[in-house]
Amino acid sequence: MTYLGMPTAPPGVGQLRGSEPFPRAAETALGNGQLRRNLANATSIIRAKRAAAVAELDDWQELRTAAAAIKDDVLANLDGYLLQLEARVTERGGVVHWARDATEANRIVTGLVAATGSREVVKVKSMATQEIGLNEALAEAGILAFETDLAELIVQLGHDRPSHILVPAIHRNRTEIRDIFLAEMAGVEPGLTDDPAALAEAARRYLRQKFLTAKVAISGANFAIAETGTLMVVESEGNGRMCLTLPDTLITVMGIEKLLPSFTDLEVFLQLLPRSATGERMNPYTSMWTGVHPGDGPAQFHLVLLDNGRTATLADERGRSALRCIRCSACLNVCPVYERTGGHAYGSVYPGPIGAVLSPQLTGVADNPSLPFASTLCGACYDVCPVAIDIPSMLVHLRSRVNQDNASSHRLPGPEAAGMAAASWAMGGRRRWTWLLRAARLGRLAGLSRLSRSAAGRRLLPPPLSAWTRSRDLPTPPEQSFRDWWAGQG
Amino acid sequence: MRVALFATCLVDGLFPDVARATVRVLRRLGHEVVFPQDQSCCGQMHLNTGYPAEALPLIRRHVRVFAGFDAIVAPSGSCAGSIRHQHADTARRFGDERLAAAAEGVAARTYELSEFLVDVTGVIDVGAYFPHRVTYHPTCHSLRLLRVGGKPMALLRAVDGIELAELSAAESCCGFGGTFALKNSAVSSAMLADKVAAIRDTGAAVCAAGDSSCLMHIGGGLSRLHVGARTLHLAQILASTRSEPALA
Numbered sequence: 001m002t003y004l005g006m007p008t009a010p011p012g013v014g015q016l017r018g019s020e021p022f023p024r025a026a027e028t029a030l031g032n033g034q035l036r037r038n039l040a041n042a043t044s045i046i047r048a049k050r051a052a053a054v055a056e057l058d059d060w061q062e063l064r065t066a067a068a069a070i071k072d073d074v075l076a077n078l079d080g081y082l083l084q085l086e087a088r089v090t091e092r093g094g095v096v097h098w099a100r101d102a103t104e105a106n107r108i109v110t111g112l113v114a115a116t117g118s119r120e121v122v123k124v125k126s127m128a129t130q131e132i133g134l135n136e137a138l139a140e141a142g143i144l145a146f147e148t149d150l151a152e153l154i155v156q157l158g159h160d161r162p163s164h165i166l167v168p169a170i171h172r173n174r175t176e177i178r179d180i181f182l183a184e185m186a187g188v189e190p191g192l193t194d195d196p197a198a199l200a201e202a203a204r205r206y207l208r209q210k211f212l213t214a215k216v217a218i219s220g221a222n223f224a225i226a227e228t229g230t231l232m233v234v235e236s237e238g239n240g241r242m243c244l245t246l247p248d249t250l251i252t253v254m255g256i257e258k259l260l261p262s263f264t265d266l267e268v269f270l271q272l273l274p275r276s277a278t279g280e281r282m283n284p285y286t287s288m289w290t291g292v293h294p295g296d297g298p299a300q301f302h303l304v305l306l307d308n309g310r311t312a313t314l315a316d317e318r319g320r321s322a323l324r325c326i327r328c329s330a331c332l333n334v335c336p337v338y339e340r341t342g343g344h345a346y347g348s349v350y351p352g353p354i355g356a357v358l359s360p361q362l363t364g365v366a367d368n369p370s371l372p373f374a375s376t377l378c379g380a381c382y383d384v385c386p387v388a389i390d391i392p393s394m395l396v397h398l399r400s401r402v403n404q405d406n407a408s409s410h411r412l413p414g415p416e417a418a419g420m421a422a423a424s425w426a427m428g429g430r431r432r433w434t435w436l437l438r439a440a441r442l443g444r445l446a447g448l449s450r451l452s453r454s455a456a457g458r459r460l461l462p463p464p465l466s467a468w469t470r471s472r473d474l475p476t477p478p479e480q481s482f483r484d485w486w487a488g489q490g
Numbered sequence: 491m492r493v494a495l496f497a498t499c500l501v502d503g504l505f506p507d508v509a510r511a512t513v514r515v516l517r518r519l520g521h522e523v524v525f526p527q528d529q530s531c532c533g534q535m536h537l538n539t540g541y542p543a544e545a546l547p548l549i550r551r552h553v554r555v556f557a558g559f560d561a562i563v564a565p566s567g568s569c570a571g572s573i574r575h576q577h578a579d580t581a582r583r584f585g586d587e588r589l590a591a592a593a594e595g596v597a598a599r600t601y602e603l604s605e606f607l608v609d610v611t612g613v614i615d616v617g618a619y620f621p622h623r624v625t626y627h628p629t630c631h632s633l634r635l636l637r638v639g640g641k642p643m644a645l646l647r648a649v650d651g652i653e654l655a656e657l658s659a660a661e662s663c664c665g666f667g668g669t670f671a672l673k674n675s676a677v678s679s680a681m682l683a684d685k686v687a688a689i690r691d692t693g694a695a696v697c698a699a700g701d702s703s704c705l706m707h708i709g710g711g712l713s714r715l716h717v718g719a720r721t722l723h724l725a726q727i728l729a730s731t732r733s734e735p736a737l738a
């Protein structure tokens with residue numbers, strides 16, 4: 001299978017690629033005790049809340065099935081739904097822009113802001129704009145972007161990167177947040193404590209001024225309704241509502257897969273999303289807008305539809321259901337790998353299990369070859385996914401794409417590919433396999449075990465198997481294989 | 491009942507006691523056990539590391555070897571899971587509809603040991619005796635791919651003399667994940683550390699599970715850290731009797 005002709009997310013802009021492979025970044029993160037405690041604490045609380053909220057609904061599995069079917073319909077008919085959305089938004093006074101990738105989206109948004117004459121924008125929490133590195137692009141054009149979501153504000157003031165889709169500052173505890181506010185927040189009270197209410201009050205004072213002065217707001221969208229041209233943002237704090245209603249100009253950047261066909265589809269998704277995301281029956285603020293209304297809310301509305309590798313993802317029939325994702329983060333919170341490494345190790349704004357399948361598809365697997373392997377395939381992610389994305393199977397599929405990509409870019413197979421081929425051959429014949437099991441045992445008896453014993457008496461193997469013996473002992477090889485025992489008992 | 495044993499390559503080569511124990515339990519319950527000697531590997535390692543083309547001949551072989559049996563029992567949740575969830579799909583991926591259909595047939599007659607005992611034969615008490623403190627790790631693929639649920643625990647509860655200790659965060663992965671343990675050995679070890687600590691906290695002499703690969707990982711950690719607990723496959727506990735006890 002080839003995936004030629006579909007543009008992937010370009011390198012050098014936005015945040016979908018890490019600077020080092022996952023195993024190395026993960027090892028660094030594992031060494032950070034504060035991070036480990038913050039993550040273990042936060043994920044265990046959210047996990048328990050989600051489980052309780054989901055258990056209240058006796059039709060949860062039916063809702064998941066319905067959501068998956070609705071999203072699959074959107075993906076199968078994306079061209080039609082997108083044109084329908086464009087027509088409805090335009091009819092209601094909005095302007096629709098099409099962005100092939102991050103570079104184009106950043107250019108469009110920067111141009112729109114510049115045209116207003118404003119040098120400041122307020123932002124609603126948005127994954128799409130993090131994905132394309134919009135804040136950096138705006139900064140290059142001399143435009144200051146202020147994140148207004150509390151957690152995004154913490155990340156921005158800390159000159160940090162988000163480490164979770166929904167809780168971007170999950171890697172920070174309240175003492176660290178107090179320290180960031182004291183160092184970076186203009187006009188902050190010098191006696192600020194790490195009491196959560198005090199921290200929220202400090203952020204409120206700081207942000208209120210921005211809301212009242214900003215002329216331009218930038219948002220993402222959780223959903224867009226094709227039949228009505230309605231955009232929707234769900235949030236917890238109300239800061240999004242401020243941004244969506246107070247400024248003169250609203251610019252929304254949205255991935256093309258965020259569509260729903262009709263308004264009634266929200267019945268399904270608004271039950272699934274809050275319970276999966278924060279473990280709440282309903283999120284505190286749900287804002288919807290359709291075009292512009294004279295004298296009420298922003299007078300200018302621009303919708304930027306972003307591809308950035310989504311069409312390339314859609315082209316892979318075994319990978320495309322990653323585009324069902326509604327960014328709830330339930331898979332992050334249950335993932336035993338994410339829980340220990342946090343999000344930064346994944347190198348992308350989309351971390352955890354969904355990030356491990358989404359980021360490599362958006363960038364092309366060659367640019368994220370380690371992410372599909374960043375999972376034990378334990379399946380906890382699939383169990384909680386509200387749109388039933390079979391992440392483990394998709395990881396396995398993407399692993400084969402990575403291996404194929406390696407094979408096609410090298411003339412000789414690597415040691416792993418050669419080993420896999422050799423094992424397949426050896427296991428493919430009864431005599432070969434029986435012989436190999438005996439030879440392996442004889443090899444051990446003939447001194448391999450002695451050779452591989454370190455001074456401390458541990459059996460240590462050469463690379464790559466040393467990765468095993470570094471922290472685990474090897475089993476003692478048996479006197480004979482089962483098949484030899486079976487043959488001997490007659 | 492005539493039962494074909496799929497020992498799995500790992501058990502065949504490294505943990506033959508587990509296959510022998512499976513045979514003992516099945517024979518004790520009156521079944522005729524056959525071991526088709528052309529069997530080798532289900533291809534799970536190849537598939538899950540991203541080498542479906544290399545797995546295909548193993549799948550073809552497995553399906554040919556086991557096609558004629560009414561019941562195929564494997565002492566492994568992950569191998570049974572691979573057979574049930576990946577074989578036919580992989581055959582289709584390579585355009586082999588005939589193999590896919592045959593693989594579906596074999597998959598439908600393949601059971602992980604606890605499934606076979608509880609669902610097919612309806613036996614909960616297999617007449618085992620194991621007077622030791624045991625904790626049970628419900629391996630990810632048994633739990634979430636096969637959905638064996640409470641079957642292994644039901645079998646263990648019926649064992650005479652056993653003292654079961656609940657494992658905290660039991661459903662968390664031990665960190666094995668096949669080649670994950672090598673490719674991401676640091677994260678794998680961090681997960682193993684928590685599993686080992688949970689096992690230690692139970693005070694159990696034995697950590698049992700239905701998959702020798704997970705047990706190899708957990709056992710490697712228990713041994714390295716001299717925790718004083720060891721691993722046994724579920725089959726080994728179920729095979730243990732007063733006259734032929736398994737050692738704790």
